[in-house]
Amino acid sequence: MDPGRGEWSLYGGFVEENESLDDAANRVLYQLTGLKDIYMKQVGAFGAIDRDPGERVISIAYCALINVKDYDKSLLEEHKVEWVNLDDMPKLYSDHNDMVKKAITLLRRRISSEPLSFNLLPDLFTLTQLQNVYEAILGENIDKRNFRKRIKTIEYIEKTDYIDKITSKRGAALYHFNKEAYMEDPIFKL
Amino acid sequence: MDPGRGEWSLYGGFVEENESLDDAANRVLYQLTGLKDIYMKQVGAFGAIDRDPGERVISIAYCALINVKDYDKSLLEEHKVEWVNLDDMPKLYSDHNDMVKKAITLLRRRISSEPLSFNLLPDLFTLTQLQNVYEAILGENIDKRNFRKRIKTIEYIEKTDYIDKITSKRGAALYHFNKEAYMEDPIFKL
DNA sequence: ACAAAAGTGTTCCCGTTACACCCATGA
């Protein structure tokens, strides 16, 4: 998000002649963060007549799942862009708040039919980290025992022999998302 | 749907300067069917570079729920448009099959979180009619007793004293969707 | 020793499913 015209707004760009909408979204994301191959979905087209006071603009909003640790800070500063917590989100320019709202709805719906979380986690992750992602997306707390019970029934989330000793004294088992197993049998359980 | 360029395609139109995307969709629908105030949702923006062989076109697809009985036949004939059954749908022009597929997915997801069916039914309807709509949208059969049990738990679907004697010899109770009750307490159960 | 995070089972409840027969009426 970047400051624009006195108000904050979402970061955007224009679609070039030689690129699809998806390509354009990926390019803009790359220019902004230096990230490629990121999970990204179209949120929708926004086309009220007066949504831009200057000229008629139709915007196609996209949302991406980005691990906040991964971004290139210098690029963000260069574009005068900042990450904000959802709870701290200010009033945005034009209909950009609607875009965010629709994106959140889309994500919350999708997380129960598609394993989104792994786009936000490192290759190896602890169950606590995974649960944190779920709680962040759903915006609510989940019971630890129930969560871990459900995870156990999902075949393509595999426990490894590695142990994470960084975030806890006792050490936590590291898990792995087996994408191949998911592709073969894409039944999502959570 | 109308025949175009040797293949069948979805019916479309261009967005005017003085109308929003939603307005444009409603206008096109009106020109085609003579219907107004129809339930309509944006399906998404389609923007592959070569989706139209002539020039670069970005399309925003919409889907509407229309009771097939309501349409103005002369308008359809005038525009050389036909209704087709989903099962009989031919290969369509460009990415139009993707549009239909996405629209169906959207409807199926939405019907379990929003009472869509009433847009396809007359003001008074029998439970069998309602069940038919559900089965049509979901594309599967539903057990009659279970269906009726669930309907009974929904406050805003109200039984009236009227009886439909047209479609059955015995006569079937007519029900009514109480929109006000739904608006007050929009918890959808089915 | 104690603080901090990891890990672990059981019970209860409710919603979903499966399933088959009688009823009223017009033709």
Add this chain to the structure above:
DNA sequence: TCATGGGTGTAACGGGAACACTTTTGT
């Protein structure tokens, strides 16, 4: 009288939610 669609209840099952204590180890 029969064909047609309308209407009804119960039992078994399974998934989700609630709930609290022990373990390990670094400091």
